[in-house]
Amino acid sequence: MGYVAIKGGNIAINESINRLKFERLKGEEIIEINRIKAGMRGMIDQVMSEGSLYSEDLAAIAIKQAEGSLEEAVFLIRAYRSTLPRKHYTRIIDSCEMFTERRISASFKDIPGGQILGASYDYTHRLIDFDLLDETKEDCLEWLESFKSKNSIQWSDTNLRQLPKVSDYLRKEGLIKSCGNNDKEPIDITKKNMEFPTERSERLQILTRGQTGAVTSLGYAALRAYGALHPTVGELRIGSLPLYMQNPLNTADKDEDNYYIGDIRITEVETFIPKTIDKKQGKKEIDFEIGYGICYGQNETKAIAMSILDQCLETGDINYPTHDEEFVLLHIDSVESTGFISHLKLPHYVTFQSKLDSFRKTHKGERYDEDKL
Amino acid sequence: MNRKRRTEILINGSKDLSRTLAAQIEGKYDVKIVEEPNNGLVMIKMREGSKKSLFYLGEVLVTEAKVQIEGQLGIGIVKGIDLDLAYWLAVVDAAYNADLEEIESWEKILEEEEIKINNEVVKLQSKVLMTKVNFETMNE
Numbered sequence: 001m002g003y004v005a006i007k008g009g010n011i012a013i014n015e016s017i018n019r020l021k022f023e024r025l026k027g028e029e030i031i032e033i034n035r036i037k038a039g040m041r042g043m044i045d046q047v048m049s050e051g052s053l054y055s056e057d058l059a060a061i062a063i064k065q066a067e068g069s070l071e072e073a074v075f076l077i078r079a080y081r082s083t084l085p086r087k088h089y090t091r092i093i094d095s096c097e098m099f100t101e102r103r104i105s106a107s108f109k110d111i112p113g114g115q116i117l118g119a120s121y122d123y124t125h126r127l128i129d130f131d132l133l134d135e136t137k138e139d140c141l142e143w144l145e146s147f148k149s150k151n152s153i154q155w156s157d158t159n160l161r162q163l164p165k166v167s168d169y170l171r172k173e174g175l176i177k178s179c180g181n182n183d184k185e186p187i188d189i190t191k192k193n194m195e196f197p198t199e200r201s202e203r204l205q206i207l208t209r210g211q212t213g214a215v216t217s218l219g220y221a222a223l224r225a226y227g228a229l230h231p232t233v234g235e236l237r238i239g240s241l242p243l244y245m246q247n248p249l250n251t252a253d254k255d256e257d258n259y260y261i262g263d264i265r266i267t268e269v270e271t272f273i274p275k276t277i278d279k280k281q282g283k284k285e286i287d288f289e290i291g292y293g294i295c296y297g298q299n300e301t302k303a304i305a306m307s308i309l310d311q312c313l314e315t316g317d318i319n320y321p322t323h324d325e326e327f328v329l330l331h332i333d334s335v336e337s338t339g340f341i342s343h344l345k346l347p348h349y350v351t352f353q354s355k356l357d358s359f360r361k362t363h364k365g366e367r368y369d370e371d372k373l
Numbered sequence: 374m375n376r377k378r379r380t381e382i383l384i385n386g387s388k389d390l391s392r393t394l395a396a397q398i399e400g401k402y403d404v405k406i407v408e409e410p411n412n413g414l415v416m417i418k419m420r421e422g423s424k425k426s427l428f429y430l431g432e433v434l435v436t437e438a439k440v441q442i443e444g445q446l447g448i449g450i451v452k453g454i455d456l457d458l459a460y461w462l463a464v465v466d467a468a469y470n471a472d473l474e475e476i477e478s479w480e481k482i483l484e485e486e487e488i489k490i491n492n493e494v495v496k497l498q499s500k501v502l503m504t505k506v507n508f509e510t511m512n513e
Contacts, residue, residue: 053414055434057454087413087437088450092427094420099494101501109508117504152499160498167422182426186418189429201428204421209431243433245415247376249446249470256375261415261435262384262452270422290423296431310423 006347024067036060045265045297046070050334051077052190052209054264054296071338074211078335091244091258095268095294096168100160100239102298107232107272113163118238119298166235167270167290176272176288198325203313207306208295210332218332219305222312222322231271231291231308238267238298269293269303273311289314374480376469378487383465384451386486388458394482395461397475398442398468407446408439410456438463445471 037044037060047059051074058077066072102118105111117123170176186201194202207215222229240263247257271291276284291314293306309328317323331337383391398404414432421428436459437450447467449459469476 049431052431053434054417054431055453058434081414081432084434085413086416086432087435088415090415090417092418092420093430095422102504115506115508116501117506118501119504152496152503158498158502158505160501165422179425181420182424184426186427186429188416200424200426204428205430242381243415243417243452244377245450248448256377258377259448259450260377260380260384261433261450264417264433264452266430268422292421292423294419294421294430 006349031064033057033060033064036063041298043068043070043073045295045299046212047073047077049296049299049302050074050209050211051081053077053081071211071334074334075338088245088248090261091246093241093243095237095241095266096165097161098163098237098239098241098266098268099263100163100237102238103163103235105166105233105235107234108166111166111235112169113158116160120300160239163237165270167272170234170288176290194329196326198329200314203325203329204292204294204310206329206333207293207309210302210306211334211337212299212302214332214334214337215302215309216305218322218328219308222308222320226320226322227308227312227317229273229308229311231273231311233304234270234272234290236267236269236300236304238265238300240265265297267293267295267298267300267303269300269307271304271307271311374483376466379465379469379483380462382483382487382490383462384458385490387489388461390482390486391458391461391465394468394475394479395464398464398473401475402442402473404464404467405441406438406460407441408437410436410438410449410459412436412454415450440464440467442467443471443473447471 037056040060040063043063044056044059047062047070048054048056050070051059051062058080059073062073062076062080063070065076100116102120103113103116105115109115167176171178184201186205187199189202189205194206221227223231242263243261244258245261246253247259250257269292271293272288273291275287275289277287279285289311291307291309291311293303293308293310295302295306309322312320312323313325313328315323316325321327383394413435415435416432417430419428419430420426433452434454435450435452436455437448438456438459439449440447440460440463442464445467447463447465447470449462449464449466451458451462465479
């Protein structure tokens with residue numbers, strides 16, 4: 001079956017684009033980019049994460065252009081990203097270098113460095129605040145002034161830039177198997193087509209840029225019934241990670257010669273997943289494995305769900321679809337999934353006519369009688 | 374002052390500082406623009422905490438510029454869209470690479486800016502630590 005080019009519709013298309021602009025502007029209000037950046041943090045984080053491009057500015061412009069449609073904004077980000085040259089790679093970034101602003105553990109009450117709640121919706125009542133209807137800039141500035149002037153508690157024993165990882169602490173204690181650094185060069189899924197079975201680096205890259213809803217749903221499915229897992233959040237941390245780049249003019253690997261290019265804010269999760277291991281003479285032992293999740297910005301649900309799926313794909317139990325890397329990895333990308341679904345709107349006149357022809361041939365002489373239906 | 378520390382101060386500090394330092398050089402030396410400030414991507418290579426393996430987290434938008442002063446190349450690169458800052462960073466970098474006499478007086482200025490940045494970090498840390506849970510208090 002070939003495709004047949006068709007002409008016409010240009011005027012209608014142009015008017016459709018005008019109508020789209022009308023829909024964006026008909027309220028006679030303009031949302032400035034700075035306001036989107038200041039007040040739509042969750043949206044910006046999600047667009048950057050699913051777009052796989054860290055830039056609050058670009059995410060804000062995309063959100064404005066897409067009128068808040070996240071799938072459209074992510075599409076715009078990915079399209080723009082494809083026009084830019086990749087100039088450099090960072091030095092290897094380790095989350096131990098994070099300036100942590102939130103850090104909790106569901107596994108241990110007392111973790112080295114303590115539990116830091118940071119900014120989270122978790123402790124709110126989830127009741128709509130109707131006072132926001134009348135919130136003014138003066139209210140905002142007054143509140144900020146009051147917040148900043150409040151006395152702070154001094155915790156001289158806590159350095160937010162040097163909080164130890166809970167998993168490293170458990171490794172030292174011998175509760176989790178130790179492992180050294182694996183420096184194998186990662187595969188970049190933006191440079192190489194995916195082939196199955198995948199490598200861990202490919203899986204993590206696809207999961208971290210996966211659509212939040214898709215990653216969350218599949219993570220939930222694995223947790224509820226399709227994975228036989230019961231993970232516990234060992235550590236969830238949110239904070240800023242400094243990015244450094246090697247001096248391209250000097251290949252000598254000197255730390256002090258690196259260029260600092262800025263910080264990015266991320267969410268990182270390590271979940272502990274108990275695993276029963278069969279030993280000799282029918283004995284069984286419990287061991288713990290770690291699921292890893294990470295994403296740009298603050299998106300805790302996605303990062304936790306990613307850590308569940310990471311462990312599922314490492315295990316690869318054929319009984320569950322959530323352990324099937326083809327099922328998971330090929331269906332969680334925002335642009336791929338929304339793009340393929342959207343293509344159904346494109347003209348399929350010839351293919352559908354062909355189906356109708358087949359229908360007529362196979363049902364020759366028959367007519368659907370609506371009364372019988 | 375080494376490049377890592379210097380770029381941390383210039384990017385996390387006031388942009389006025391980069392502008393001022395670059396202006397000192399521009400007024401005295403011939404600054405040849407090798408690469409106009411432009412946008413590009415830097416891919417983030419990350420080590421994960423489960424198996425300690427490497428993967429690519431995603432890209433970050435950067436602005437980069439290159440200049441040449443006294444035959445020495447300087448690079449300015451910063452996260453986000455900031456054409457001016459990338460250019461000023463490149464001028465300062467080239468000044469250090471060319472070992473110009475001005476850099477001697479910059480050390481103190483940069484150290485002072487670093488103190489200001491660190492003070493802000495201490496303030497932020499104190500504020501964040503207000504949300505640290507004191508379980509002992511809860512048990513009393």
